[in-house]
Amino acid sequence: MAKEELIQFEGLVTEILPDARYRVQLDAGHEIVAYTAGKMKKNRIKTLAGDRVTIEMSPYDLEKGRLIFRHKDERPSSPGGPPRGGAQRGGQFRRR
Numbered sequence: 001m002a003k004e005e006l007i008q009f010e011g012l013v014t015e016i017l018p019d020a021r022y023r024v025q026l027d028a029g030h031e032i033v034a035y036t037a038g039k040m041k042k043n044r045i046k047t048l049a050g051d052r053v054t055i056e057m058s059p060y061d062l063e064k065g066r067l068i069f070r071h072k073d074e075r076p077s078s079p080g081g082p083p084r085g086g087a088q089r090g091g092q093f094r095r096r
Contacts, residue, residue, distance in 0.1 A: 006056045009065070013051045022047060022067060024055060032057070034065040045070055 011032075015023035020036040034055050036047070047053065047070050054069035 004059050007059055008068075009055045009057065010071075011053060011055055013047055013049050013053055016047075016049055022053075024053060024065070024067070026055070030062070032063055032065050034067040037066050037068045040067065040070070 009026045011024040011026040013022045024034045052071040055065040057065040
């Protein structure tokens with residue numbers, strides 16, 4: 001017997017809970033508790049309240065899910081703030 005396919009939804013993180021769990025409001029209006037997937041922990045991807053995320057859920061339990069992807073922020077960076085990214089570690093030049 002084959003394993004059931006996982007269902008993917010998109011939503012918005014509304015609250016950060018202890019133990020790397022998040023309360024997520026799905027686009028359909030349903031609210032669930034999601035935990036961080038292993039690859040996101042391994043690559044140290046941080047998730048904050050207000051982030052758009054993709055959730056995987058089992059068709060058997062629609063109250064819990066696994067947070068598998070954090071969507072990039074579409075907001076432009078503030079004009080007075082520091083530039084985002086592009087800075088190299090250790091100064092302007094790298095040693096070879």
